[in-house]
Amino acid sequence: FVLPRARLPSLRFLLRPGVLLRSMSTSSSSSTFKFAACQLMVGSDKDANIQTARKAVEHAAQGGAQMVALPECWNCPYSSSSFPTYAETVPDGPSTKALANLAATPKIYPIGGSIPERDGDKLYNTSVVFDPKGDIIAKHRKLHLFDIDVPGKITFKESDTLSAGTTPTVFDTAYGR
16 A cells, blocks of 8 residues: 555554554645554354444544544454354345445445455455445455464464455555555
């Protein structure tokens, strides 16, 4: 992500129970741009996770953010066993619909971190980006899946459950590409 006409950004952290917002802004003589990144505590209740994300995005928008990013797997626990259970179709799933609705109310660009996406018999770790009207302007499927094997310590392989995307994703906003 590149900020247009960027100077060194000012950073601000806001901490609330279960939610960390990091906002960054840059300004020029012609415009001001504010971005917020949300970090959420997720649990096993998908509807509760969606509501937590909704509140975080609304809070960031109320603070002046024009673009708000959610974290990876914001609607479910991050585990290979959870991905199939929480997977949904894009754009018809509840998480995607919630973000589309969030975009239009405060007129922001929500970036849906990622959710497990089901497409036929495959699952992807997918990020969806919306414009301020609630229309999808980008869909990115994670290209490089996280696989780790440290003998005697930890083994975790996204590739056991998820399929890799095939192309990088670039999208345009009113603030830049």
